[in-house]
Amino acid sequence: MRIVALSDLDFQGSGYLNIIIPICQGLAEKGHEIKVAGIRYGGDEHTHDFSIIPCPSIQDSLAVIGNLNQVWKFDVLLVALDIPLQREIIREIAGRIPTRDFRYMGIFPIEADPLIMSWAAILSQMNKAFIISEFGANEARKAGITTAEHLVIGVDTGAWRPPTEKERSRFRTALDLEDDFVILTIADNQERKHLSAAFEALEIVDQTHHNFKYLMVTRPDMPLGYDLDELALRFGVQDRFMKFGRGLDYFRLWSLYAASDAFLLTSKAEGLSMPILEAMSVGLPVLATGCTAILDHLEENRGFPIDYAYKIIDPFGNGNRYFIDPYSISSVLCGLMDGKYRHDKEAALKYIQSRQWENTIKQIDDVLQEWEE
Structure with a gap:
């Protein structure tokens, strides 16, 4: 045809x-x-x-x-x-x-x-x-x-594959992350991401756990976006925050996934979220707002759907927007750092391999x- x-x-x-x-x-x-x-x-x-x-x-x-x-x-x-x-x-x-x-x-x-x-x-x-x-x-x-x-x-599971231990070590060394628990967020469109909740959660985490870094890939200079450096400073995690501009080539983006220990997405709504699928394919535990299409991916212990604190009706299509709870984020992050929480990595990979x-x-x-x- x-x-x-x-x-x-x-x-x-x-x-x-x-x-x-x-x-x-x-x-x-x-x-x-x-x-x-x-x-x-x-x-x-x-x-x-x-x-x-x-x-x-x-x-x-x-x-x-x-x-x-x-x-x-x-x-x-x-x-x-x-x-x-x-x-x-x-x-x-x-x-x-x-x-x-x-x-x-x-x-x-x-x-x-x-x-x-x-x-x-x-x-x-x-x-x-x-x-x-x-x-x-x-x-x-x-x-x-x-x-x-x-x-x-x-999902191209060959491209978004788990790293070898040697690759992971090399990437972490290059970014000076050897001793840190590394959290990654991909947030191209900041309007749908409750990014301030992520920083608020990290402020709570920092009260008991200090060895972490927060990496974010985003559009850092959006006219209506967050001033991310100011946000990190407000919540006292400016020394642990690293940002990267959108448009990274495939290898650079994969290396950030490979160097990380967890993937965090504070979306208010999602119609698919390829970054979640890529993170699952690389083998990362995913923490994301327990709403909309996100639940399709993370149910059955494939990840950590995080409770939302409240919701509003948004002008875009009168759709619900769900605002993630920072305290729930911090609880799961601390549990992962302490080795108390684990997702079913095999179930997550099986789900991705079916796609x-x-x-x-x-x-x-x-x-x-x-x-x-």
Whole structure:
């Protein structure tokens, strides 16, 4: 089949990049013809079995879709973007191509509960709604989306592998972390992360346990983000805090996972969270807010879902936002440092190993085969 894929392809930090590229490559290897309209794609060289058309904006991508509909006559439009952008694209296509004869397949997260009816009405116009967590798929089904299905996103377990003892020792020595318990957070989008709770928890930990370091990969200069150095200073852990800018290459990021002893994510909501899956694949115990898609990953003792202190209704889709309890974080961290708490590492690795990209591709291809019949 001829497929036009549309997604965010910013090579410097798009979460969708790491989803749409393996999907399109896998579908191309199955014989489908693929063209990708890449929003924010900067023309970076690639060796994939499909072409990527640079689109600086959503409006540019819609123009590309219109042109391809005229000159290439594709069968499927596959859109991997958040729901508000899916809504914009569906509305624009209805206006620009009112008699379209291609099918619309959406791939997206549902980050929080509940799914509001105005969003559900948009999603119901898709021929297939692939939602990237079981939590999200359940919310869609509750809202009456009959085409909803959990698309199980793959993890490259070869890339995100546990380090050898020699590798781990080398990375820790390079970062001057030999004697420390190392906690890692990946927080590209600070808006959804209750980062102040992490620092508050570490202030509590510091009352009894002093040999720790806190590493964070984030966008340190976001206009509406935290001043992280000031936050660390406020809670008295400035000497234990190290930050790294987003856009680290794969090896540098893997080395941070490999050097760490625990992974902490204080999200208010998550529609998937690839960093949690990567941390589990590397073998780290994961502490994260016990809410939304996070529970899919950490239940059955695969990690440590942390209690939330309270929740609010957020302007983004009227969804719930869950605020993690700093005291609960500190209790689990101290337990890990003392060797009193252990997650089921084998169960976590088994869960990750079940998430193979070939299965993700098969899920999508099965739908395409049904449409082709």
